[in-house]
Amino acid sequence: MYGGGYIFDEPNRRQLKDEQQHDDPEKLLEFEARITSGAKIEPGDWMPVEYRRQLTRLIEQHAHSEVMGALPEGTWITRAPGFKRKLALIAKVQDEVGHGQLLYNAAETLGKRRETMINDLLSGKSKYSNVFNYPAETWADVTVIGFLIDAAAIVNQVANAKGSYGPYCRALERICYEESFHLKQGHDAFIELATGTKMQRDMVQDALNRWWQPIMHFFGPPDKNSVHSEKLMQWKVKMASNDDMRNQFLDAYVPKIWELGMTLPDANLQKNSEGRWGYSDPDWDLFFKVINGDGPCNSERIKVRKWAEESGRWVRQALMNSANAKVLPVA
């Protein structure tokens, strides 16, 4: 699961050599013509330095989001009520980790190793989707994540699958196929609560109230603030604007929530006469605060990930070390 909240990373000009700042203009023209014609860029092809850098960052953030996203949901596998939900949730979270693996592989084709990416995640240099820095407090939260966050991620990923970089597109095609099952899983669990007992309906309403703002944040800041999106869109790194994706999501899912008699905590949420959704601006200062490490669960998530990295280090070292065979001990 990954949102469209990709934020252009301003290159540090002082650290770049001249040839990195100024791509060969002929090659650049040829490259841009290929993208316009709909051709895919493959790992061995020439690409502008900035294309490689932004794309690496995007795919890496996506990979981290899959892996970190497994944490809030993963803690509910052991608490899932009944065999049906338990089996579905393990399979779902396992898929998410598998998506992380596919995406790290895709990012590696651009020249950054998985180990380096994971180190950057742990040091806070690399980001992941903000939405996973909020707590999953009840079982209803798991159904809201499985239904609405997965639905939002699909909007973003289906768009990105039409992008220009071959390995990322191919990974996304497979991911989208699996995500469509996740959405069914989440939808089914959500409906069960929304049509259940009063306690279950109250649980799911409470979860919706708490998750609405993170969901509105999910697609990233409004287009008017995304000053650098044009180049990314011309190069087909970013395939749809944040506001367009948010609108597409609201259009598909708000009516579904309302149909179930649930409410959303925004009195200004409504569709206007031109078919666009109006809403109150979520708190964008909070969005940036959470991205920069100050959300409710940032440090807890990174702590868990660090535990996994540190306690698993001997296993990874052993994998690199198989030639160093033990001799049979004297019994």
Place this chain on the structure above:
Amino acid sequence: MQTNPLQQAITYLLTKMADDALILGHRNSEWTGLGPIMEEDIAFSSMAQDKIGHALGLYSILHETYHAPDPDQYAFLREEKDYLCCHLVELPIGEYDFSLMRHFLFDHADALRYEFMEKSSLEALRPLSKKLKGEIKYHTLHANAWLTQLCSAGDESYARMQSALDYCFPLALGMFERREEMEDRLMDEKIYPGEEQLKEAWLERIYPILVKSSLNLPDPVNTSPINGGRHGYHTQHLQPLLNEMSAVFRLDPTAKW
């Protein structure tokens, strides 16, 4: 649930097998998101799914043929003393060395159990056993590959695996704890071969892999098994696990979730 002694013995047998699978599946699922490498994280989640699926298969037979409550009620809502799992599966996941060794020792025993059950006189068990045997084959292949790899990869990983084996072995012997009044009936009816025979077959099965890994097998004759689970006596780790497992379900056991 029923008074017929043979049915009681069958219920005992299926319950202990299902409880082992459920509780180990629960533990293995705790690796989701935390594995030493992502591939192992995925492998443990996948094996957890299989184990929980095996438990469901067995609880379903109990429900359909032997008048047990429906699988969700039976698996999630019993009192701690009514679970019959062995202590080995109850322990927390610890570090990867412990979890891998537990997986190795348990899955070889599990594979043998279903190989025997495939020929059981109890017809309801045969098709399920055949299916599960096929799945567990991959679990034992996975355990063997990792064990031999880690034991040939330097001092630290070798020492960790030897310590894990020493620690797990008495617990693993507890898998074969006997309850004679139940077992004799099942053996008379040729439903299952008995724990002693399973244990012997298991030792023969694991021994060559331990030799290949250069691990010293603790003495099976003079090691005291850690028993209790098959009689309903458990470690301090089971009750918190059950509380966690049933936390949502107990909010309203009559609701649909």
